[in-house]
Amino acid sequence: MLSFRTTGYNGYAVKYSPFFDSRLACAASSNFGLVGNGRLYILSLTPSGIICEKHFDTQDSLFDVCFSESHSNQLLVASGDGSIKLFDTTVDQFPVLQYKEHTREVFSLSWNLVDKGLFASSSWDGAVKVFNPDANQRASIATLPVGACTYSCAWQPSSPSIISSVASDGLCRIFDLRSPPPGNEIIKTRVSQMEVLTQDWNKYRPELLATAGVDRVVRTWDLRNPAVPVTELQGHGYAVRRVAWSPHWPDVVLSASYDMSVRVWSDGSNGAVGVGAGVGGAPAGQGRLLGVMDRHTEFCAGVDWCLFGGEGWAASTGWDEMVWVWDVGSVMGSR
Template identity: 25%
Template sequence: MRGAPAGIVYGGLKYQARCIADVTADSDHTSFLAGTLSLKEENEVHMIRLSPSGSELVCEGLFYHPNEIWDLKSCPFDPRIFSTVFTSGETYGASIWKIPELYGQSNAPQLEQLVSLDEHSFKIKCVLWWPCGKHDRLISIDEGNLFLWSIDTSNKVAKVISQESVGMLHNLSGGAWDPHDRNAVAGICDSSLQFWDLRTMTKTTSIEQANVRDLDYNPKKQHLLVTAEDVSGIRLWDLRRPKFPVKELPGHAHWTWIVRHNPKYDELILSAGTDSTVNLWLANRPGNDDLVPESMFDVPTQSKDSLLNSYTDYEDSVYGLAWSARDPLVFASLSYDGRVIVESVKSYIRRK
């Protein structure tokens, strides 16, 4: 592993936090949204921007949010719209918000609530935007159901198109929307991954015996995804052969909590966990883009030399990771104590 220069720190979050998201639709700046998780205080959403010189992180906007934020996603086609999943005591909710136009001219401007996703009767886990441009559909996942919504943010309307239940014996904890197919979504379900066709709300396939905490689709290559798992660390999968992983990476010393493919250099993968560490991996897939022989899937390839760098400037668990879509050599991480660090991976690209 090579040494890397120290990252840029933003210490403006006053409370504990888990959620950070790249503002993908902001093509002019490298920007992130971070949301706090305070039980007793009024929570906040911070718009954090990397300065033009790339030397500091600036708070471009600070917005009060009524409840603890457990999930935050930025709209991929409008930089002023984002979604949150939040809790107030035993009650969970999900809403889509809009940042006021003149947010820089007020000390604490109010967020505009566009729609509330209030058809859920179970604990809501996440909201998913289709990641590849404008789409009038939205997915929300609670512990027992997957909802597909029709969204009209201009008229503040959200309608349920369809709903699928996983049954009383199973629990959903998260998911991801396939960037290559707007009709395909993956859900994390107990000790398996379940995949649905949104047109019919029927299951298409599954990956069993996978204790998954997080997953991310490969943004460049269809059928490929990466998972963060309690026992096995990090696994790469080809959905055309879902019985065995293509490759395994060691993961973290404690729970591996989150994994993210780089949006441009898809062989670069970030992971973070409760060992207060962020790892950067070079995860070459064996063979070419065609299916590798079936025998290649029987025994995963252990790649201890795939770890490019470990970032250890944290004093708490790291739950949030976000690559910048505008500058894919940059990523932001968020530790539970509210510390945001932005790093560059430019020095590692030559090694591909």
């Protein structure tokens, strides 16, 4: 395992670059994000460990980070003052663009993997917004009303127009930008009786979504039949802050929790692409815990997979001011 300390700043999100297997970004906040500054770390994995290539300081807390899919040196951060800042690692100190439409904390960012000129943001103000930075526009091109504190938004990986969101009302909403507003909400389904903090789309099965939150359960959903979960994964002791499907194994999902652990799960589909347990209303699948990474000593808030190299490298960050880079395969039991 490799580690880096974000001294004085508590980690909220960590992301691998989609262009370089040795580059990470970490969004962190002073005073646990309650008050004070934020800091964006650009980290490099080297033979001698993790080093900080550069950092950018911000006047308010940072809650998420997202690399551009079209410019290798650019990345976004989500700020507690309602702003979204676009930084370029070749430019010192200041963001190259800034968006200020949200009226409360921005908590999630997602870059479109198909139409790489678009990104989406979600906020505690109850809205998801879509932006096009390549058009040099400071205004959003679409606003999708959620109506509740929106903790996460995510583009469907194989679609240029479908966005999902989860919120404090326990609902998951799916929007299609091709439909005229307000009818662009095409699915609304309850995924928990409590606040939902995180979600992620399966990279191999475009109909499959994972959600988790305050009730501590990671659930997977086939959106062709969203009435019942495909799989329920139970084991965390506190709220689940982040989930992330593997880009290498179709049945494997990571979860980061306030119980200070990162857990590795199989959803029970045994990695069969296009075959989802529970599809068509069958009982929830027999998912299982594969392993636990328990190096964090405070709330674990962020986790992400590396797209490159050997299968299974991941990074996590948390309120203990630590970033860990680790091999998921080393903590997994027999598959």
